[in-house]
Amino acid sequence: MFSTMQDVPLTVARMLRHGSTIHATSTVTTWTGDPAAPHRRTFAEIGRRSAQLAHALRDELGVTPRSVVGTLMWNNAEHVEAYCALPAMGAVLHTLNLRLPAHQLRYVIQHADDRVIIVNGSVLPLLAPLLPGLDRVEHIVVSGPGDLSLLAGARARVHAYEELIAGRPTTYDWPQLDERDPAALCYTSGTTGDPKGTVYSHRSIHLHAMQVNMAESMAFTAGDTSLALVPMFHVLSWGMPHAALLSGFNLLLPDRFLQPGHIADMIATERPCHAAAVPTLFQGLLHELAERPRDVSALTTVTIGGSACPEPLMRALDERHGIRVAHAWGMTETSPLGTTSQPPPGLTPEEEWPYRLSQGRFPAGVEARLIGPDGTEMPWDGSSAGELEVRGPWIAGGYWAGAGSTEPERPADRFSPDGWLRTGDVGTITPDGYLRLTDRAKDVIKSGGEWISSVELEGLLMGHPSVREAAVVAVPDERWGERPLACVVPADGEADYAALRDHLGEKLARWQLPEHWTTIEEVPRTSVGKYDKKVLRARYAEGGLTVTTLVPDPRQ
Amino acid sequence: MFSTMQDVPLTVARMLRHGSTIHATSTVTTWTGDPAAPHRRTFAEIGRRSAQLAHALRDELGVTPRSVVGTLMWNNAEHVEAYCALPAMGAVLHTLNLRLPAHQLRYVIQHADDRVIIVNGSVLPLLAPLLPGLDRVEHIVVSGPGDLSLLAGARARVHAYEELIAGRPTTYDWPQLDERDPAALCYTSGTTGDPKGTVYSHRSIHLHAMQVNMAESMAFTAGDTSLALVPMFHVLSWGMPHAALLSGFNLLLPDRFLQPGHIADMIATERPCHAAAVPTLFQGLLHELAERPRDVSALTTVTIGGSACPEPLMRALDERHGIRVAHAWGMTETSPLGTTSQPPPGLTPEEEWPYRLSQGRFPAGVEARLIGPDGTEMPWDGSSAGELEVRGPWIAGGYWAGAGSTEPERPADRFSPDGWLRTGDVGTITPDGYLRLTDRAKDVIKSGGEWISSVELEGLLMGHPSVREAAVVAVPDERWGERPLACVVPADGEADYAALRDHLGEKLARWQLPEHWTTIEEVPRTSVGKYDKKVLRARYAEGGLTVTTLVPDPRQ
Structure with missing residues (x-):
């Protein structure tokens, strides 16, 4: 047969x-600076x-x-x-x-x-x-x-x-x-x-564009207008232009006018129902609207990707303007749609929050697995952490090796031996398939066959009133492989490391608590404003940090 | 590259x-007869x-x-x-x-x-x-x-x-x-x-299931429940079970309980938001609800396929129960999703009706063309009629030729030389891609290089108070190839053919008007209740009908 x-x-x-043809009358509108x-x-x-x-x-x-x-x-x-x-x-x-x-x-x-x-x-x-x-x-x-x-x-x-x-x-x-x-x-x-x-490939673009339009993802239909703030030089603009060809939604494009005032004008005059952007643009928009209000009531949904949307920004957009943020996770190698977050049905608005703050669920095109510290697959129990690996028809299986090459490059730190993409992101998956990312794999602290989340430690430290900022990095340890070094920017005065360690101890197991502490003036950042932990690690390696070690062996 | x-x-x-896995907790509910x-x-x-x-x-x-x-x-x-x-x-x-x-x-x-x-x-x-x-x-x-x-x-x-x-x-x-x-x-x-x-193929099933879930089609997401009344032995249940695997919507299945009372009970107790069915089941449901009301408020959308939904049924479901009918067109050879009807945005409810009564728009997976009487492609102007031909990754390119065969059968009346499926349906397409089917190709009257719609003639005849039923069939004509024969069932007494012809003349061009007329006792029907025009054509060929010819040459 x-x-x-x-x-x-x-x-x-x-x-x-x-x-x-079918969507002949749908439009691409380019902002000119003049509403x-x-x-x-x-x-x-x-x-x-x-x-x-x-x-x-x-x-x-x-x-x-x-x-x-x-x-x-x-x-x-x-x-x-x-x-x-x-x-x-x-x-x-x-x-x-x-x-x-x-x-x-x-x-x-x-x-x-x-x-x-x-x-x-x-x-x-x-x-x-x-x-x-x-x-x-x-x-x-x-x-x-x-x-x-x-x-x-x-x-x-x-x-x-x-x-x-x-x-x-x-x-x-x-x-x-x-x-x-x-x-x-x-x-x-x-x-x-x-x-x-x-x-x-044509195939990956087509399948990915179908997924963009699927109801569980961005749910576009003809008649919708989406403000594509995500640059068209970022991962094919998250597939938006090609998805528009399929379902006929209208594209509203900002050209070079990415200032909050222009964005507010675009929303007020062109009335898109959807926007796609990185979080910082919407932080700027929020301030703009507070100072110079516009009617942004047409905009109901914003897909946020690139990095997680901070909860206060999400809540402010929701409460002040009725704009609902939907997280999406992805990367250049994933076309990029890896997940989109839509809470399960039947929850109260407050119950929805943990789901809205998660990265969301994988669509059928993206198979996922978590690989733990010892290289085995971790269960989907919402607490076991592993590096996320993905497979699917719009996921990269290698990198372009340049003119004349006949095979893609498949560096072992980016592709598993059986061909899955190693995303470099570390997180957990709930039994019902919601991904929660906690760290970049390079920032996680690999200690005695277990992983310690630097992001979790930083969040808890910054929750303490005496701490303005904090970054936690891995430092080499003979016995455990790596151990956490907490780098603290005190709110004022000197940091009380013992008190901070006790504070962490209220939420975490003993072996997860940093024994190495240092005080810094500010956390070094990359050009796009993310913590630049490799600078801290290098400073530590060069002996440029004054480190206090509280307990010699954290496991005793 | x-x-x-x-x-x-x-x-x-x-x-x-x-x-x-991702949708582990979604459910398949089978009706047992006991609510x-x-x-x-x-x-x-x-x-x-x-x-x-x-x-x-x-x-x-x-x-x-x-x-x-x-x-x-x-x-x-x-x-x-x-x-x-x-x-x-x-x-x-x-x-x-x-x-x-x-x-x-x-x-x-x-x-x-x-x-x-x-x-x-x-x-x-x-x-x-x-x-x-x-x-x-x-x-x-x-x-x-x-x-x-x-x-x-x-x-x-x-x-x-x-x-x-x-x-x-x-x-x-x-x-x-x-x-x-x-x-x-x-x-x-x-x-x-x-x-x-x-x-x-696996490919056609997967792509088609993605299309089912797309926002422009049935727009399913996890948490939705759909009542799949369309039999699972009809074109893979319109793709519903496989689409449910992708997006995790719940399936509500009637088993053998297809009586209106059971359907009403299923809706009232299981509260599906969507149903998929042929029109007759919803005709029965309407009567059932009139006699024994139930709370069917959860049900907001019904996808109707198999045959067009009569406008009165569509309006009654809408007005009495807030149930919106969405047309879909397809056939076994199209997996079946060929079109789904969603009106363009920005219309008033009354302006939406012509779109809702159309078969709808083609999704990107289905390329369409209309082939006119002379074998050329017809324009999409909303009035030029042709036989619908379709192409796409979930459209058949042939029939299974039986065990031992290595090639599909490709009968010329079903597949064009360049591989498109000839649907056997005749209709028009508007400039914005809405399909309106008027006839089966075998029932259309091919007269002097033009097509005359039998369905249009029948509709106009049945709009006259003296006509109970009417069927129009093609009969051979030396000069024009074919000409229409109107077969009339009078409301009572004898039919006045000249008056009926004048009645048609108010709406149609002279060359479209039947010159051959006959009176019959009832229109013969197939086992599923459709007009069986081949019986009338055969009766005519055998001389079993008394035919009155009003004008010798319809074009003069």
Whole structure:
């Protein structure tokens, strides 16, 4: 027996054909800074202009199937056109992260071998200084106004986006592709080492976009409008543009206007029902609305990812503005939808909170397991912690190893021997499948075959009135492998380590309590504001911290 | 460049693993006839029992990968177990339609080469008489109470379901399958010729189940309860059991209790928010509730498929009970989700009606085109009619040609040369993608390169007070190919053909008006109550109708 089903590949061209016909009248709105004059384009127009862009890239710029084309752009309609045209014509969309340090930006352009870069005019000051080191870039396509004189000395040919596509045919005979063909490329912004590239396939993009629209995830339908604040250079904008092609929801895009005042204006005038963003943008919005109120009543749901949303921010959005935050967890390697949090039914609002604060549940496309300190699988009991490993059709199985490679790179610290992605996140899973992340694997303290959560210790320390800030890091220990070192910023005066240790002892087992203590002036942070614990570990290793050890052996 | 995504197949085993862990506490409730004692089983239990069933089938009954196992069962938890275990173990689930005439039931069991049949005890009176002709059936597994003496003379070995699975391991090492492997088999209940088999793949079942859960379709999430009245032997129960594994909604199953009183009791006591059914069941429910009111307030949405829901029934459910009907169109060959109807946003309730009465929009998985009378593609303008052809990953590309075949059958009247499914339905599509079906292709009148809708003529005729019923069929015409013959059942007295023709002329073009008229006593109907126009065409061909021809040439 064999299946009698049609063998139809899941491709971006197919998604574009659907979106630009069935949802012809849905819109992509790009903010211009002027609330009275947003820029609107229908999905039908996006379809026609994507065809024109494909013709221009193929006929004028020599883009062929599997060519990699970089985009250095804000969230706008032209970026959506690149999202559609490049994969549909068989090329690979490489979204370049505007926030990367210059040396990493140059690295990824070279590593991906971008011959063509589409760039917003406003971003030219970022691109121009890099070009001297980028000899293989042949074409630069500039969209929107910008100072073209910045490109005066460039070796690459410079084109204006609108002139380039004008007058070309508005349909394109998209090639027949295999759904496993490469469609898009994103690099991680790894804080250590070179960025690593994840190559999405047509299949992974299509399946992931279906999941975005599923009722348990973002539940989009035609007629909804979503404000996609998540940058289009972050993990394909969490799949939003491709998901919009499937179900026809309207996209509202901020372009470069990410200031709280603009965001509040967008919500008030365009009335999106949904937004997708990292938490900091909504922290800013909350202040903005307190100072200059707007009508944001249309907005009911915000999907927050990138990092966990602090509970006070979640509660404030809920109580002051009726905006419900839904957590999502993911990473570049997971396309990114790994979980979305929707509490189980039948709970009171207060009972829902622990679920809302969790990372949520895995969709069927994402299989999960927790690997404990000894390498075995941990039970889903809500308390046994392990490193999260995931498997699924939109999960990376390796990294792009660069031009000429025939195999992905599979570093052992990122991929298990049986092919699962090691996420580097440590947490627990409840019997009903809710993930609660507690630590990054690199920050967890591995002590005598058990794990001690640095985040839990920090939370408890900061709950003590004498502590302004605290970071806990692992330091080497002959007997136990690692032990926790608590680095405390006192609220004022000197820290009373013994009192703090007793405070922790009220909640934790004896072996979890730090015996090593030090006082610091402030917790060092990364460029994006996260605790930079590797600085503390290095300072400790160099003997740069004055450490007090309270008890010689914590297990006695 | 190549994709770095994991290559994970979309299989039923994967769906079952997800459903029985992440949604371990979701439930399958089977109605027992007693509102106080429904039978409940969690998804975790379904998972364990599916493993037990698989062990029993493999170790005891010799079921191997690609074996076909028939189920002759109502909607109940054991049928869900067969839906899970058979595809997951690599076998093929063949759902047998209880309503098929005996000779067709025997035919499909033989054609599929079922060696094992799982049957509900209550259905044994249907199966027992067939067995003498079914020498290749080796095992009969009986679930639930029934008169086993009916099987006394059977050649096949008889097993009791619960005894067979009891004590076996509750986990199973599901084999690694290709997602294109066969998973399930349904035969059409074609009114002409032998039933035709559609073989679903793991891939088609998984993608279709994702679509069922998408917000634009049935929008299920964990915590929802859906009353699946659509028989599990109809197109895999519209994908409901497999969709439940993905998103964890609860299944409420009627078993054999399909009487309106039982349905009302199920809704009142189990409080489903959704139901899926053919229209007639809800016609019956409406009468039941009028006579014996129940609290059906939990039920807000009913997905109606199989045939269009009459507008008065839709309005009555809405106005009297706050139950909103959503149309879906599909067929065995489309898995079945072909369209679902959700009106565009921003309309008043009255403006929504034309959309609600349409068949709805195609999801991204279903590409559509309309092929007109001359074989060319028709525009989507809401008025140009054509035969609907569809393509997609859950659409059939052929029929199962029987044991030993290596290629599907692709009859030219069902599949276009380029592989699209010819649905046999005729209709229009609006510019925004809403399908309105008007006729079956075999009933449309093909006249001089144009199509005349028999259904439209019938509707207008029945709108005239002198007409009780009317059917319009095509009769051969030398000049035009075909012309309409109006067959009228007068309300009383004799029909005034000229007056009726003038009545039609108020709405239709001259060339669309029937010139041939006859009076009949009643419109012949098929066993399921639809107009049986082939009887009228045959009667005409045999000269059995007295025909009056009003104008010799309708185009002058």
